[in-house]
Amino acid sequence: SRSINLAVIPGDGIGQEVVAEGLKVLSAVLPQDVKLETEEYDFGARRYHATGETLTDADLDALKRHDAILLGAIGDPSVPSGVLERGFLLKLRFAFDHHVNLRPSKLLPGVATPLAGEPEIDFVVVREGTEGPYTGNGGTIRKGTEHEVATEVSVNTAFGVERVVRDAFARAQARPRKKLALIHKNNVLTFAGHLWTNIFNKVAEEFPEVTTEYMHVDAATIYLVTQPERFDVIVTDNLFGDIVTDLAAAVSGGIGVAASGNINPSGEFPSMFEPVHGSAPDIAGQGKADPTATVLSVALLLRHLGYEAEAARIDEAVAADLSERTGKPARSTSEIGDALAVRVAG
Amino acid sequence: SRSINLAVIPGDGIGQEVVAEGLKVLSAVLPQDVKLETEEYDFGARRYHATGETLTDADLDALKRHDAILLGAIGDPSVPSGVLERGFLLKLRFAFDHHVNLRPSKLLPGVATPLAGEPEIDFVVVREGTEGPYTGNGGTIRKGTEHEVATEVSVNTAFGVERVVRDAFARAQARPRKKLALIHKNNVLTFAGHLWTNIFNKVAEEFPEVTTEYMHVDAATIYLVTQPERFDVIVTDNLFGDIVTDLAAAVSGGIGVAASGNINPSGEFPSMFEPVHGSAPDIAGQGKADPTATVLSVALLLRHLGYEAEAARIDEAVAADLSERTGKPARSTSEIGDALAVRVAG
Numbered sequence: 001s002r003s004i005n006l007a008v009i010p011g012d013g014i015g016q017e018v019v020a021e022g023l024k025v026l027s028a029v030l031p032q033d034v035k036l037e038t039e040e041y042d043f044g045a046r047r048y049h050a051t052g053e054t055l056t057d058a059d060l061d062a063l064k065r066h067d068a069i070l071l072g073a074i075g076d077p078s079v080p081s082g083v084l085e086r087g088f089l090l091k092l093r094f095a096f097d098h099h100v101n102l103r104p105s106k107l108l109p110g111v112a113t114p115l116a117g118e119p120e121i122d123f124v125v126v127r128e129g130t131e132g133p134y135t136g137n138g139g140t141i142r143k144g145t146e147h148e149v150a151t152e153v154s155v156n157t158a159f160g161v162e163r164v165v166r167d168a169f170a171r172a173q174a175r176p177r178k179k180l181a182l183i184h185k186n187n188v189l190t191f192a193g194h195l196w197t198n199i200f201n202k203v204a205e206e207f208p209e210v211t212t213e214y215m216h217v218d219a220a221t222i223y224l225v226t227q228p229e230r231f232d233v234i235v236t237d238n239l240f241g242d243i244v245t246d247l248a249a250a251v252s253g254g255i256g257v258a259a260s261g262n263i264n265p266s267g268e269f270p271s272m273f274e275p276v277h278g279s280a281p282d283i284a285g286q287g288k289a290d291p292t293a294t295v296l297s298v299a300l301l302l303r304h305l306g307y308e309a310e311a312a313r314i315d316e317a318v319a320a321d322l323s324e325r326t327g328k329p330a331r332s333t334s335e336i337g338d339a340l341a342v343r344v345a346g
Numbered sequence: 347s348r349s350i351n352l353a354v355i356p357g358d359g360i361g362q363e364v365v366a367e368g369l370k371v372l373s374a375v376l377p378q379d380v381k382l383e384t385e386e387y388d389f390g391a392r393r394y395h396a397t398g399e400t401l402t403d404a405d406l407d408a409l410k411r412h413d414a415i416l417l418g419a420i421g422d423p424s425v426p427s428g429v430l431e432r433g434f435l436l437k438l439r440f441a442f443d444h445h446v447n448l449r450p451s452k453l454l455p456g457v458a459t460p461l462a463g464e465p466e467i468d469f470v471v472v473r474e475g476t477e478g479p480y481t482g483n484g485g486t487i488r489k490g491t492e493h494e495v496a497t498e499v500s501v502n503t504a505f506g507v508e509r510v511v512r513d514a515f516a517r518a519q520a521r522p523r524k525k526l527a528l529i530h531k532n533n534v535l536t537f538a539g540h541l542w543t544n545i546f547n548k549v550a551e552e553f554p555e556v557t558t559e560y561m562h563v564d565a566a567t568i569y570l571v572t573q574p575e576r577f578d579v580i581v582t583d584n585l586f587g588d589i590v591t592d593l594a595a596a597v598s599g600g601i602g603v604a605a606s607g608n609i610n611p612s613g614e615f616p617s618m619f620e621p622v623h624g625s626a627p628d629i630a631g632q633g634k635a636d637p638t639a640t641v642l643s644v645a646l647l648l649r650h651l652g653y654e655a656e657a658a659r660i661d662e663a664v665a666a667d668l669s670e671r672t673g674k675p676a677r678s679t680s681e682i683g684d685a686l687a688v689r690v691a692g
């Protein structure tokens with residue numbers, strides 16, 4: 001009999017609320033014969049304030065034993081900026097070698113977009129997750145003085161770039177339109193830019209059916225608002241990926257519906273699934289958060305573990321739910337979760 | 347009697363065409379008693395192919411003698427990516443210490459935006475121009491092998507950050523809404539992020555009337571498409587500024603109308619004014635380019651040199667011209683230039 005052994009990290013703010021709904025829908029969609037085991041971890045601001053710890057070696061050992069991780073959101077204004085991001089979120093992505101950060105953007109029928117007209121948006125961003133300016137390399141001298149110098153070092157390796165570029169080409173190859181865009185800034189960041197561009201062009205030779213294009217990150221932001229239908233698969237570095245996926249989320253229905261997977265394709269470590277949004281402390285505890293992004297992250301999680309039919313059922317339930325929202329009164333977090341659970345079970 | 351001694355760099359592609367119109371409008375707007383002298387420089391792809399040179403010490407000496415520089419666009423597909431950007435554009439910005447890169451975004455009445463509704467957009471981005479990941483620091487080892495490592499180093503100094511932050515606060519103070527947003531990614535790029543944030547907060551104490559906010563660059567892209575009216579003045583680093591100003595241009599009428607100034611506030615070196623758009627080789631030589639961004643850059647140039655009334659006349663002429671475009675047949679580059687020249691003279 002099959003089983004899923006899931007680590008659950010509700011985290012801070014609305015993380016608690018949205019993860020509860022994600023689990024509700026997960027339970028509802030799974031067939032009877034699949035045994036779902038969940039273990040909850042209390043990472044985030046409370047634990048940091050109580051113990052000073054963000055993520056210990058023992059924590060990593062414990063997490064490692066799970067099939068996958070579902071995360072709500074981490075971050076709170078009471079913790080200095082960077083402490084939980086670097087000490088937990090990025091530490092985990094790096095420790096578990098989550099080098100494929102997968103962020104689909106699909107504007108579903110009936111969903112509002114800030115863009116005029118009715119753009120067709122259906123693309124996926126493959127963001128590198130373990131290199132670039134996110135490595136924490138760099139430092140500060142003469143801190144706090146008028147002679148302070150602070151550096152940030154973007155580290156890019158052929159190994160790291162090639163594996164994520166290959167992953168993106170394979171995804172493009174498997175999609176009907178078979179298009180892949182590389183986003184970088186190779187006219188200014190020439191060292192990293194040439195590495196990315198050369199590897200991209202080399203791997204492209206192995207995928208003759210995939211149509212490729214290159215664009216600078218600044219130009220990409222223009223296309224994302226003027227011609228979002230242009231994109232099918234995008235591959236890009238860690239920082240550019242962070243920026244363009246928030247913009248992509250904004251134009252394709254908002255961060256209320258933006259899901260993501262931090263994937264370790266080899267399976268050596270569990271992959272982690274989380275909504276793109278943060279902990280939103282301003283609306284936490286009020287039942288106002290939209291759990292849809294978390295529910296869609298659960299679909300990515302199921303797809304990653306091989307439960308394609310169940311993932312598709314969630315996607316369909318969300319599409320149906322979203323298409324019926326216009327003009328209706330706002331529902332609470334758990335009402336939306338309930339509605340989705342009913343749909344996926346039905 | 348007054349005089350303006352202008353260096354003119356038409357550059358590549360549509361640069362030639364739009365600069366001609368910029369000069370046409372400049373001549374038309376200047377009072378009789380102002381003597382306009384222009385000297386044209388042939389920098390760009392042609393010169394690079396002919397001589398291998400992008401910008402020599404002698405070139406810099408020559409440019410230094412002018413009151414200001416008007417640039418069209420530099421860049422051509424025949425030149426490898428980065429050669430002209432690093433060898434000319436960035437070399438000049440760094441050599442002349444253009445640390446205030448000024449990019450206003452204003453959605454004028456009658457101008458199309460990709461955003462739904464009728465957003466009110468009127469803000470200015472103060473982008474740092476001489477530091478960050480643009481310094482060219484970094485390098486490559488084991489180039490072309492599977493063990494290649496490429497780094498890019500973002501360099502940030504208290505000196506460099508404070509002067510641009512001060513400039514931005516002064517601009518915010520001088521505007522009716524008196525709002526200033528710092529855009530960075532201080533939760534991940536913690537070394538540079540803390541330097542920027544600390545200096546921003548310190549300088550803020552000297553400007554108690556200015557309302558400040560901080561936002562991460564990823565979140566900023568969301569606000570730029572969902573709440574662009576939120577912004578008044580933005581200050582940010584070189585790379586984030588590059589990205590958000592292209593997005594800002596896209597939502598406020600497109601890069602056809604986005605002007606910029608690379609400013610050396612002390613006046614030690616001449617400042618340079620250029621449209622945000624590139625050389626657009628695909629439409630070059632066809633009279634299709636919109637010279638408006640260049641004409642608005644001429645207005646920034648005039649304002650910088652103290653010709654406020656003339657700058658305002660150009661802004662008004664452009665606003666009037668744009669407001670009458672809808673439904674009319676497209677005009678050529680020179681027809682638009684002629685129309686603007688008539689308006690500013692009239």
Ligand SMILES: CC(C)[C@H](C(=O)O)[C@@H](O)C(=O)O
Binds near residue numbers: 533
């Ligand atoms: C919170 C932060 C560390 C994170 C990132 O920059 O990757 C977030 O913005 C995201 O996109 O997942």
Ligand SMILES: CC(C)[C@H](C(=O)O)[C@@H](O)C(=O)O
Binds near residue numbers: 218432435588
């Ligand atoms: C061409 C390039 C070097 C330049 C930049 O990145 O600054 C351009 O994108 C700009 O915004 O002026």
